[in-house]
Amino acid sequence: MANAFPDDPALGHEKPPAEKPLSGLYLSEPGNLEPAELESLWEVFLQIGRTWSNVVNDSAGQRSSWLEFVQLRCLQEPSYLKTYRNALSVVRETVDQKGLVDAYRFLLVNPELSKETKEAKDIDTALKHAKFYVINEFIRVQIVAGGFRGFGGRNHAYNYNGFLRGTRYNRVQRVRTYRPAKDGRTK
């Protein structure tokens, strides 16, 4: 998959593929996604790393965190089961309409769509619902599951709010620590 990142600034002005007034989550009983649904949802998550190129091994290191996140959201109240199914349907429809690359450009790096989905009160279509409750949440999961290290090059941070590193009781420094340089400047 090519990096979906645009040099083309004219993204996201098309009409959303689905229009459905919504407010908050789609209500549903807790339950499991079908394995195929789970894998399709994982594909959405993968596109985040591919788009921003901020993780290695095609997000393999983030899979366990993501899986825990999705399963807890499906199995516990309030359940995201229908919310995820809506997102899958939105993604499928968008891909059908635009093709894979443009579909994810539209869903992930579309400033217009971002502006329209800043707060829960803005959510009034199935598309916006998928963006706000699924894609945006996946972006946050991806960052705290290690994606933060993809920014800053060699000077990337060691830690980020939400990042759970390694095992308990380890003695490895979890952050970049203060080391005065010989010339008096901070390193």
Next chain:
Amino acid sequence: MRPTVKPIKTRFLLIGSGIAAVTLAERLLRKDPHTEIILLEAGKTYLSKDRRKWWDYVITGKAAYAEGEDDPDPKVLKRDFDVDSNAKWDCNNNRVLAHGGSTLHWGGWSLRLKPEDFHLFENTGRGANWPFGYETLNAYYYLAEHRLAVCGDVSESWNHFRTALLNPDKSPRRAAQPYPLPPFAWTAADGEMIEAFRKLGIEPGRLPIARYRKCMATGTCKYCPIGARYTAQDALDELCPHLLSNNSAKPAEECAHPYPNLYLLTESPAIRIVMDKRRAIGVDYLDAQHQITGRIEADTVVVCAGAYESPKLLLQSTSDFWPDGVGNQHAQVGHYLVSHSILRAAGETLGNEECWIQEYDFPTLMSRTYDTPEYQRHGKLFLFKNRKYPHLSFPDAMIGGSAKHRIEKDLREKRKMEVQAFLEEKGKYENYVGLGTGRTSKLLPNTKIVFHRTDAETADALSRLELLKRIILEMKYKILECEVDRPGGHHATGTCRMSVLPETGVVDADLRVHGADNLFVCSNAVMPTGAAVNPTLTLAALSLRLGDYLLGQPPPKLEELNDLSAEVPQ
């Protein structure tokens, strides 16, 4: 509400379930596991260490217990609080009404007061003295640091007095009274401020912070997924109390109940302390869930309900013998409200090639250089670096549609730093917490707050801002903001203050309400001074001391406290 038929009886009734009540309960049970104790809590139980709740917090920034905080909606705050303040007293997010109290959202900052804090009036002619000195609390501080697992650095100069008090023949202090765990290291982003401190003659220190050894520095300290920070909720759950309410994180049958007579009743705000002249008989409460009122009778009643609710409960408890409220015969209850003035100066510099962002959710750099007797007259300062900066939210940038190169550019373009300080304030009679009109959504009486700063106090605060600005300028940063923040109830103290005489306070040196036989207050409210640092460690020490007093035990001897490493939670 209809009354219950049968009152419950116990030996100790503790009103509240925050750090004061839980530490006190632990101390009482340590001597006799069969001690009868009931903790009566107005708030609910919110699940702790729950992974779904944790992920919710990561995604939304809203912690599981947010409902227990005072509602940030201005309309609700206006309804629940009646505030008269020239300093715009802040009621939002000050405390948590819940099983575990405000420890659910505390930062774990665990600093001892200093000897001069116990002699404020003597030293300055303003505020009040404590009825005892630092040495009375010294051993209890040590115990409290171990219970909370405080990570600190004993080599800092302001710790030297502890050595001298404990054992004048031994130095340095670490040989005698070490912190239970080593401090967290300064972060790389602290470096510039550390160097600015040094150039200005300010000794940099490491913040003593309560974190168990298992802390993984997730940066989500307000809701830790593994319980690596002390909360009174987790501490109480470990004691496995019987639950008198069905709203609980942990079903009673899962517990072995090592303390067979320990009970917790949640969602039940106390409405009145029932007095027979000088003697407390018990407490009436509302059981919101079952729409009834109840009564718990007790040999000893301890109000552990914070600096707002403790005085309010005393004021609500009127009778022929106590027409103005229990302990209020000299119109002292609720008065002398003290808060910290929070000063802050922020600056910005162009360039951030090091790509620094704040990587902990707590500060690591602080200084007590201005927390010394010579600064007491105009208010001591406790300096610390704001834990939030430098900051760039990668998810927000991505969600906003920024490309990687744009985010990298923003990261390297500039950085912001902020130095903050708590400024000590002195209690004034006219600053007051009392009863408002009506009840809150949590069925507590509304809170009336009167808090004014004098022109001289405002001038002191503004003059201290100059020091903070100097620090920012020494870092070669451009000043962005510089202000005295609104005061609030986070560290409120003084509203049931200790005093030798009943004419000048509410409780005596043993925390017993003046004029009452068996009624005590154990909360920040009893502290006559707020000093310049967070009060929680001191409250834990006071709770341990009260426990010993109630059991008729002598205070621990310092020489017996040589090795408490086995007591430190892992």
